[in-house]
Amino acid sequence: MNVAATELKNRLGQYLEVAQREPVIVEKSGRVSNVLLSKVRYDALCEIEGRFERLMAQDAQCKGFLSDAETQRLLDLR
Numbered sequence: 001m002n003v004a005a006t007e008l009k010n011r012l013g014q015y016l017e018v019a020q021r022e023p024v025i026v027e028k029s030g031r032v033s034n035v036l037l038s039k040v041r042y043d044a045l046c047e048i049e050g051r052f053e054r055l056m057a058q059d060a061q062c063k064g065f066l067s068d069a070e071t072q073r074l075l076d077l078r
Helices: 005-010 012-019 039-062 068-077
Strands: 002-004 024-028 031-036
Touching: 002 005, 005 012, 005 024, 012 024, 012 031
Parallel strands: 002 024
Antiparallel strands: 024 031
């Protein structure tokens, strides 16, 4: 669902209820500026992002790249 920022401001309670079921895309001056999500959906997306970052770090280590901690340790030795 798309909504203008002014409409969102005028009917915030209504759009907070809608956001429990689906994302509410907020437009300001005809451009998408924000997305209103439920806390449950936001938490799920954060969890997915965390998993992805961990997988990317594991992949980098498998390819021979050092972790942040290992890089810092080596820099501290010099």
